[in-house]
Amino acid sequence: DVKVTQSSRYLVKRTGEKVFLECVQDMDHENMFWYRQDPGLGLRLIYFSYDVKMKEKGDIPEGYSVSREKKERFSLILESASTNQTSMYLCASSLSVVGGLDTEAFFGQGTRLTVV
């Protein structure tokens, strides 16, 4: 089974702190994603990466950055945490869509981040 592991289930940080959320997958997937989930807003894409060192902005990239130095690891960085970044953060990975049928994404358990 595919395993996507997020480093923390719950995190509390102070306003202005630099925050790192880590995600590791063990299935050699090309694609990795970071979403935030808020009630009534569904899953909104922050950033995704389709290869090592490659990244694309999603729908709400402001205030976030990402790093993908190794294929299995995708980090989300909050440069200066703010209270409006309090949310559930979900990481996912998938195979590349080009030429393949096994394109479903697999999700981690989520990190509930509270910024105070």
Added chain:
Amino acid sequence: AQSVAQPEDQVNVAEGNPLTVKCTYSVSGNPYLFWYVQYPNRGLQFLLKYITGDNLVKGSYGFEAEFNKSQTSFHLKKPSALVSDSALYFCAVLSYGNNRLAFGKGNQVVVIP
């Protein structure tokens, strides 16, 4: 850019009755369509997908979905709902050649005993 609409915030259904959760999509090119379920305080679990072939696809836990190209819809169905089906359901889409996976807002399903 691709997008997904799930028009109902909540779907209430009596146990044993048929369950339908609606999804419409917008994408350039051929769509890859997915349904996921989320139980409280958990990540999303994959239920089923449509890539190509038969318009009716079957997935986990007795769920199925029908792809309708003319109506750009991919509604999730289950013939007889269980209380344990109460959860949040998400529809998602991506297009061939584009790895960007877009989700709808989700539907809360409540199955009443």
